[in-house]
Amino acid sequence: MRNILIVAGGVVAVAAIVAGVYFGTRPPAAGPAPVAVAATPDKASLMAVQPGDHVLGDSKAPVTIIEYASLTCSHCAHFHTQILPDLKKKWIDTGKVKLVYRDFPLDQVAVKAGQIAECAGKDRYFGVLDIIFRSQPQWATAADPVADLAKPLRIAGLGEAEIKACLANDAMMAAVLNDYRSGEALGVNATPTLFIGGELYRGSRSVEDLDGALGKLVK
Numbered sequence: 001m002r003n004i005l006i007v008a009g010g011v012v013a014v015a016a017i018v019a020g021v022y023f024g025t026r027p028p029a030a031g032p033a034p035v036a037v038a039a040t041p042d043k044a045s046l047m048a049v050q051p052g053d054h055v056l057g058d059s060k061a062p063v064t065i066i067e068y069a070s071l072t073c074s075h076c077a078h079f080h081t082q083i084l085p086d087l088k089k090k091w092i093d094t095g096k097v098k099l100v101y102r103d104f105p106l107d108q109v110a111v112k113a114g115q116i117a118e119c120a121g122k123d124r125y126f127g128v129l130d131i132i133f134r135s136q137p138q139w140a141t142a143a144d145p146v147a148d149l150a151k152p153l154r155i156a157g158l159g160e161a162e163i164k165a166c167l168a169n170d171a172m173m174a175a176v177l178n179d180y181r182s183g184e185a186l187g188v189n190a191t192p193t194l195f196i197g198g199e200l201y202r203g204s205r206s207v208e209d210l211d212g213a214l215g216k217l218v219k
Contacts, residue, residue: 032202032203034196034199034200034201034213035199035200035202037186037187037195037198037199037200042185043185043186046182046185046186047064047066047186047195047198048064049064049098049100050182052175052178053100053101053102054100054101054102054122054125054126054129055098055099055100056088056092056098056099056100056101056126057088057092057093057095057097057098057099058095058098059098060095061092061095061096061097061098062096062097062217062218062219063091063096063097063098063196063197063214063217063218064097064098064099064100064195064196065087065097065098065099065100065194065195065196065214066099066100066102066194066195066196067079067099067100067101067102067192067193067194068102068103068104068179068183068186068188068191068192068193068194069101069102069103069104069191069192069193070103070104070105070106070107070110070191071103071105071109071110071113071114071117071129071132071133071136072105072106072107072109072110072113072136072140072145073106073110073191073192074136074140075191075192075203075204076133076191076192077133077134077136077137078204079192079204079205080129080130080133080134081133081134083205083206083207083210084099086207087099087207087210087211087214090211091214091218096214096218097214097218101126101129102179102182102183103117103175103176103179103180104179104180104183104188104191104193105176105180106191109140109145109146111173111176111177112145112146112167113132113145113146113149114175114176114179115166115167115169115172115173115175115176116128116132116146116149116153116158116163116166116167117129117132118166118172118175118176119158119162119163119165119166119169119172120156120158124156124157127156128153128156128158131152131153131155131156132149132152132153134152135149135152138152139151139152146163146167150163186200187200190202190203192204194210196210196213196214196217197213197216197217199213201213
């Protein structure tokens with residue numbers, strides 16, 4: 001689990017991706033016990049689907065997972081490549097659960113990667129997200145991470161010109177940082193963080209752990 005790195009005013013700081021160390025896809029230690037979220041009106045609204053949210057699955061699915069992740073976080077990559085495929089098959093593809101993905105960038109590289117995913121558009125968003133997480137071991141530790149990220153994204157139709165224009169688009173940056181601020185308001189301070197059924201799950205979770213949590217909510 002990676003802790004947040006920020007400066008005054010909530011501006012994301014450059015952290016050099018924790019000195020360029022990548023931890024790979026080996027399962028990390030399990031996270032702490034889930035914590036109930038105080039049901040204030042502001043928090044309740046943020047735990048509902050927001051305009052502009054990226055939703056994986058049926059938007060009318062009765063149970064919602066809200067994920068806050070940083071695209072440079074290796075534990076987030078582990079969740080997306082090793083855990084989410086099983087959850088998707090059992091819960092999301094069957095229409096029982098939907099997943100809302102929100103950016104919580106821990107460094108400037110993650111902000112830029114988030115902008116690029118935003119520019120892919122809603123139809124390609126989760127496909128591009130998958131490419132970003134699966135290729136993270138290569139691009140996240142490169143001397144020029146964004147330039148290296150552009151290589152695998154070519155198969156998604158994002159060329160150098162499109163990526164350059166995207167990174168200059170203030171609206172795309174605003175979308176990423178708005179996600180970040182909503183996470184702050186909900187008490188997110190590390191990634192990955194999940195919200196399931198009004199409870200906050202920090203850190204890494206096994207398929208079995210999440211199956212148990214979802215099984216209690218799906219009727």
